[in-house]
Amino acid sequence: MIKLFSLKRLKKSSYDDEDHVKAEDEYVELNTEGEKGRSSRIIVRPFVMQDFSDIKPVLDVLREGYTIALVNIRPLKEKDLVELKRAVNKLKKTCDAIEGDIAGFGDDYIVITPSFASIYRSKATNPLKEEDVGGAEE
Secondary structure (H helix, E strand, C coil), rough: CCCCCCCCEEECCCCCCCCCEECCCCECCCCCCCCCCCCHHHHHEEEEECCCCHHHHHHHHHHHHCCCEEEEEEHHHCCCCCHHHHHHHHHHHHHHHCEEEEEEECCCCCEECCCCCCCCCCEEEEECCCHHHCHHCC
């Protein structure tokens, strides 16, 4: 792409205090290419939650803002429902903080998106509620 805006012309009509002369036209270089690399790409990343401590990597990538997380909660659900509720509440709070979206897929998966994406809601993807976690196993 042609660098159309690589230089911007600034005019100063004031006097330069250090040299006591009228300031000349100055040019400031602008970066038009932006940052290309990892941060500009969206990543869909799966996670498996076997323990409450497995939530930290999920929270870290969500805070970066470029990852859609697919979290398999089945191992933690079968192991400890109290820890699962703690983990889901932590995910919901983080999701609210980043203004993202969170929903459950079936009984075993949670999808969490950053603020630029939303989750289509149907019978298969319901908003995550406290009573949905753990289902009939409580």
